[in-house]
Amino acid sequence: MVRDEFFRCEGLCKSYGEGWAALREVSFSLEAGGSLGLLGLSGSGKSTLLRLLAGLEPPTSGQIYLEDRPVDTGMQKGRRAYHRQVQMVFQNPVSTFSPYMTVGTYLMEGIRSFCPSENTREREVALLEEVGLSAEFSRRLPHELSGGQLQRVAIARALSIRPRLLLLDEPTSALDSMVQRGILELIATLSKRHGMAMVFVGHDAAVLRLMTERMLVLEKGQVIETLPSRTAHRMARTAYAQQFFPPRAVT
Amino acid sequence: MSKAVSIESLSVSYHGKMAVSEASLSLVPGEIHGIVGETGSGKSTILAAVSGTLGADAVSAGAVRYGGENILQIPLARRRGRGIVQIFQNPADAFDPILRIGVQFQEFIAVNRKEEASRWQELSLDALRRVGLDEEQVLFRYPFELSGGMLQRVALALAFLGRPKLLLADEPTSALDIVNRGRVVAELKRLRETQGTSILLVTHSMEVVRNLADSVSVMQHGRIVEQGPRSEVLSSPQQDYTRALLAAVPSFEEVPLVGS
Numbered sequence: 001m002v003r004d005e006f007f008r009c010e011g012l013c014k015s016y017g018e019g020w021a022a023l024r025e026v027s028f029s030l031e032a033g034g035s036l037g038l039l040g041l042s043g044s045g046k047s048t049l050l051r052l053l054a055g056l057e058p059p060t061s062g063q064i065y066l067e068d069r070p071v072d073t074g075m076q077k078g079r080r081a082y083h084r085q086v087q088m089v090f091q092n093p094v095s096t097f098s099p100y101m102t103v104g105t106y107l108m109e110g111i112r113s114f115c116p117s118e119n120t121r122e123r124e125v126a127l128l129e130e131v132g133l134s135a136e137f138s139r140r141l142p143h144e145l146s147g148g149q150l151q152r153v154a155i156a157r158a159l160s161i162r163p164r165l166l167l168l169d170e171p172t173s174a175l176d177s178m179v180q181r182g183i184l185e186l187i188a189t190l191s192k193r194h195g196m197a198m199v200f201v202g203h204d205a206a207v208l209r210l211m212t213e214r215m216l217v218l219e220k221g222q223v224i225e226t227l228p229s230r231t232a233h234r235m236a237r238t239a240y241a242q243q244f245f246p247p248r249a250v251t
Numbered sequence: 252m253s254k255a256v257s258i259e260s261l262s263v264s265y266h267g268k269m270a271v272s273e274a275s276l277s278l279v280p281g282e283i284h285g286i287v288g289e290t291g292s293g294k295s296t297i298l299a300a301v302s303g304t305l306g307a308d309a310v311s312a313g314a315v316r317y318g319g320e321n322i323l324q325i326p327l328a329r330r331r332g333r334g335i336v337q338i339f340q341n342p343a344d345a346f347d348p349i350l351r352i353g354v355q356f357q358e359f360i361a362v363n364r365k366e367e368a369s370r371w372q373e374l375s376l377d378a379l380r381r382v383g384l385d386e387e388q389v390l391f392r393y394p395f396e397l398s399g400g401m402l403q404r405v406a407l408a409l410a411f412l413g414r415p416k417l418l419l420a421d422e423p424t425s426a427l428d429i430v431n432r433g434r435v436v437a438e439l440k441r442l443r444e445t446q447g448t449s450i451l452l453v454t455h456s457m458e459v460v461r462n463l464a465d466s467v468s469v470m471q472h473g474r475i476v477e478q479g480p481r482s483e484v485l486s487s488p489q490q491d492y493t494r495a496l497l498a499a500v501p502s503f504e505e506v507p508l509v510g511s
């Protein structure tokens with residue numbers, strides 16, 4: 001066992017209805033500040049796994065441990081305690097915002113509900129600054145922000161709770177390459193600065209390689225390969241995993 | 252050679268705010284032209300000007316020449332039957348939420364391919380198979396029962412059934428994984444080869460452009476800042492913006508952002 005391991009899941013399974021398993025026996029552990037990628041095609045189980053990790057659904061069997069204590073998100077109290085430590089950023093930032101709520105109100109809600117003793121206004125400005133937005137964004141509504149700016153606000157909101165683990169569901173797949181890179185660099189910086197661990201889901205292996213130390217390759221709900229991200233493009237053994245690392249054609 | 256479509260000095264503004272400024276581009280029949288650039292740079296507005304879906308609050312100038320006339324000011328209702336089909340960025344918007352997919356295919360075929368209406372089921376299944384949806388089940392589903400990626404492919408299958416002369420595709424692969432992206436790219440090429448369809452493609456994926464487009468326009472702040480054959484634009488870009496856009500694409504060679 002890794003010494004400073006703080007997050008572990010053992011034998012996670014998820015079935016919907018009889019006989020069809022979306023996820024089969026997934027186990028891994030993560031040290032504080034560590035990073036893990038989940039690579040797979042649509043329907044491979046990576047989003048199901050992320051929903052279990054986020055505490056949005058209970059596993060059919062298997063167990064998640066946080067600091068060696070079994071996590072129980074079945075009750076509201078347990079779920080809330082878990083969400084203090086584990087936060088998620090979704091693929092499409094627009095759908096996570098209320099169209100009528102300013103950026104400031106949206107951030108304030110997070111700060112108030114989890115850290116009620118703090119000076120919210122001060123913290124709000126500090127959070128915006130951390131994600132590279134000026135204090136002036138506080139008054140804006142979602143429709144006045146670009147996709148990249150919205151994703152920065154979503155990251156600020158996740159950060160407001162000071163989580164120890166950030167779950168990222170293809171947070172940049174809807175963005176163009178320059179905006180994507182800006183967001184990826186921001187996430188990497190914040191993870192380092194706060195010692196925040198990350199689980200990063202995606203099907204763009206080059207993005208996962210930039211953002212994680214290890215990746216699990218998922219096929220039909222099972223982990224079929226575990227690869228060091230940096231050399232994954234040379235080390236993938238199965239044809240399934242190799243298809244994520246196509247040789248880049250020269251034009 | 253005559254042009255399939257020719258956009259000339261197109262400008263579009265909304266409430267005094269310029270969305271597209273003096274944009275010109277043209278496609279020969281069977282050409283696939285990719286438009287890339289940052290979000291909000293005007294890419295989708297160009298497609299809307301061609302399809303007639305700019306909206307009532309848009310002010311437009313310039314020309315969209317298609318089939319021997321300027322169609323820019325022709326309202327949507329009078330554009331039907333011209334062979335222009337658009338696939339929207341959010342495929343869910345293109346379907347009636349309370350009708351099963353099969354019913355929507357049946358209606359589409361009844362309108363667009365009258366003589367083959369009785370074969371709708373066979374035609375539908377064939378089109379769905381081409382986008383990798385090999386289950387008859389899809390026809391019995393409601394739109395909300397399908398994932399974003401599946402719906403995107405269903406929309407594409409419907410577009411194929413329309414046998415378009417000009418296909419306007421707004422981010423047709425954004426919700427697809429790597430295998431289905433490859434499949435859709437291959438089918439778009441096949442559509443061009445078998446039907447001679449010209450395709451105007453908006454995407455943020457340089458990989459899709461590299462594998463699909465013959466020519467490229469790069470947009471920034473509503474203007475086309477660079478334009479040319481794909482190989483020239485991608486391998487020897489002339490503008491700093493194009494160079495930055497290409498350099499930002501993650502590669503397997505660079506140093507990762509995390510870890511030691």
